[in-house]
Amino acid sequence: MAHLCGLCLALRSDHGQFARVVTNYDGLIVSVLTEAQSERTTGWRRTAGPCPLRAMRTAPVAKGEGARLAAAVSLVLASAKVRDHVADGDGLLRRRPVAAAARRVAAGWDRAGARAGAALGFDTAVLVDAVDRQTGIESLAGPGTSLLTVTEPTETATAAAFAHTAVLAGRPGNMAPLAEAGRLFGRLAHLLDAVEDQRADAASGAWNPLTATGTSSAEARRLCDDALHGIRLALRDAEFTDDRLAHVLLAHELRRSVDRAFATDTCAHHADGPRADGLPAAGRGAGGHRPDGPPTGAYGPPPGNPYAPQAPGGPAAPPPPEPPRDRRGLVAGCLVWAGLACTCRMCCGTFEGPWSRQRREGLCQQCDCGNCCDACECCGNCGCDDGCCCDCGCDC
Numbered sequence: 332m333a334h335l336c337g338l339c340l341a342l343r344s345d346h347g348q349f350a351r352v353v354t355n356y357d358g359l360i361v362s363v364l365t366e367a368q369s370e371r372t373t374g375w376r377r378t379a380g381p382c383p384l385r386a387m388r389t390a391p392v393a394k395g396e397g398a399r400l401a402a403a404v405s406l407v408l409a410s411a412k413v414r415d416h417v418a419d420g421d422g423l424l425r426r427r428p429v430a431a432a433a434r435r436v437a438a439g440w441d442r443a444g445a446r447a448g449a450a451l452g453f454d455t456a457v458l459v460d461a462v463d464r465q466t467g468i469e470s471l472a473g474p475g476t477s478l479l480t481v482t483e484p485t486e487t488a489t490a491a492a493f494a495h496t497a498v499l500a501g502r503p504g505n506m507a508p509l510a511e512a513g514r515l516f517g518r519l520a521h522l523l524d525a526v527e528d529q530r531a532d533a534a535s536g537a538w539n540p541l542t543a544t545g546t547s548s549a550e551a552r553r554l555c556d557d558a559l560h561g562i563r564l565a566l567r568d569a570e571f572t573d574d575r576l577a578h579v580l581l582a583h584e585l586r587r588s589v590d591r592a593f594a595t596d597t598c599a600h601h602a603d604g605p606r607a608d609g610l611p612a613a614g615r616g617a618g619g620h621r622p623d624g625p626p627t628g629a630y631g632p633p634p635g636n637p638y639a640p641q642a643p644g645g646p647a648a649p650p651p652p653e654p655p656r657d658r659r660g661l662v663a664g665c666l667v668w669a670g671l672a673c674t675c676r677m678c679c680g681t682f683e684g685p686w687s688r689q690r691r692e693g694l695c696q697q698c699d700c701g702n703c704c705d706a707c708e709c710c711g712n713c714g715c716d717d718g719c720c721c722d723c724g725c726d727c
Contacts, residue, residue: 332385332390333376333390333391333392333393334359334362334363334366334392334393334397334398334401335354335356335359336379336382336384336385336390336392336393337359337362337392337393337394337397337398337401338354338358338359338362338393338398338401338402338405339351339354340379340392340394340398341394341398341399341401341402342354342402342405342406345399345402345443345447346402346406346440346443346447349436350402350406350440350443352409352665352668352669353405353406353409353440354405355405355409357520358401358402358404358405358408359401360401360493360516360577360580360581361397361400361401361404361492361493361496362393362397362398362400362401363397363576363577363580364397364493364496364509364577365395365396365397365400365496365499365500366393366395366397367571367572367573367574367576367577368496368497368500368501368502368505368569368570368571368572369397369499369500369501369572370572371572371573374394374395375393375394375395376391376392376393376394377391377392377394378390378391378392379391379392383672383673384672396451396499397496397499399447399450399451400447400448400451400453400492400495400496400499402447403444403445403447403448403451403453403455404444404448404455404458404492405444406440406441406443406444406447407440407441407444407445407448407455407458407459407462408458408462408488409437409440410436410437410438410440410441410444411437411458411459411462411465413433413434413436413437413440413661414434414437414462415466416433416660416661417430417433417434417437418466419537419538421660421661422659422660422661422662422663423660423661423662423663424660424661424662429662433661441459444458451495451499452495452498453491453492453495453498457487457488457491458488458491458492461484461485461487461488462484462488464484465484465485468480468481468483468484469481469538469540469543472540472543472544473543473544474543474544474545475544475545476543476544477544478522478540478541478544478546478550478551478554479518479554481521481540481543481544482517482518482521482522482540485517485518485520485521486513486514486515486517486518486521487514487517488517489513489514489516489517489520490510490511490513490514490517491510491513492513493509493510493512493513493516494506494507494509494510494513496509497509497569502569502570504570505569505570507568508565508566508568508569509565509569511561511565512561512562512565512566512569512581515558515559515561515562515565516558516562516581516585518554518558519555519558519559519562519585519588519589521540522551522554522555522558523555523588523589523592525539525540525541525551526541526548526551526592526593527592527687527689528658529541529542531657531658534657535657548593552589552593555589555592555593556589559582559585559586559589562581562582562585563581563582566578566581566582657688658686658687658688659685659686659688661686664685664686665685667683667685668685671685
């Protein structure tokens with residue numbers, strides 16, 4: 332929350348109130364990585380005033396170059412997303428006056444992001460170039476095109492942002508491993524967005540990388556698992572002052588994001604056993620048998636009907652997944668976001684995603700330390716108060 336609020340306030344301070352609408356969870360990773368590598372000082376937090384998103388409470392928030400870099404990156408990428416929605420004619424952006432206003436806002440964000448990046452020694456041109464190349468790559472992609480060809484611009488952009496956190500923190504030796512982590516993070520973000528939107532895109536006729544390239548869900552899952560494993564290996568090669576929060580976000584939370592996208596559930600440390608789709612496990616270990624129960628896959632139950640009646644005394648069958656719902660347009664989503672922000676539901680309640688319309692839990696309800704520490708065999712060496720499995724040396 333300190334980094335999320337720090338990003339939001341950095342956007343307000345440097346670029347005005349309206350710029351706060353580009354606050355996003357992916358952007359705060361840049362702030363987290365910068366702080367994780369930096370030596371602790373007395374000025375790395377400040378107390379922010381009351382805010383509706385915090386139920387009108389004050390709170391310590393992140394400050395400094397990490398938050399400002401996250402703000403610059405968020406502005407440039409949000410600008411690219413707006414232009415993409417305009418080009419696709421999504422929602423109200425089909426109307427010329429609305430599209431023209433959106434283009435002006437995007438151009439302003441581009442200039443503001445470039446100024447902020449230049450002040451930090453970061454050239455946002457690499458982000459703009461990646462976004463511009465994305466459109467051309469998508470127009471040429473078809474059946475048989477490698478999915479990694481489509482994700483390459485996103486990978487390049489995130490690699491540059493991650494690597495620059497090492498420059499800000501004064502750890503040039505971390506640039507290479509963090510660039511690799513950023514590249515894989517960008518790939519993962521692109522793939523998860525494609526997986527979550529595939530049905531809605533098919534219904535609306537919108538372009539989707541999985542559909543366009545003919546990539547199966549099993550192959551997309553394999554690429555996601557490879558990216559998760561690669562991120563963890565890259566983070567091991569970097570030197571941090573305190574990497575506990577970065578580990579929780581880039582190991583535990585990324586795994587949860589993948590599981591949600593593919594409608595599966597597993598502990599971030601347990602990827603053992605054969606998968607339900609027949610692919611090999613991505614994590615350590617082998618085999619799919621528990622000593623005290625029937626075979627089980629690392630990413631869900633064995634093949635068969637998951638909603639069949641359970642044996643007496645067995646676990647209850649899970650409810651069927653919610654049917655996909657139409658995504659909101661950019662403007663409608665912004666209005667819903669504003670309403671959620673003013674009622675604090677993003678922090679402390681259950682809400683419907685402003686754009687995706689998917690059911691989400693507030694930040695206060697998303698801690699998975701209990702589940703992880705109950706399931707992970709290595710957690711006898713550490714406690715949740717220490718960051719949940721960060722210092723136990725397990726194979727994650």
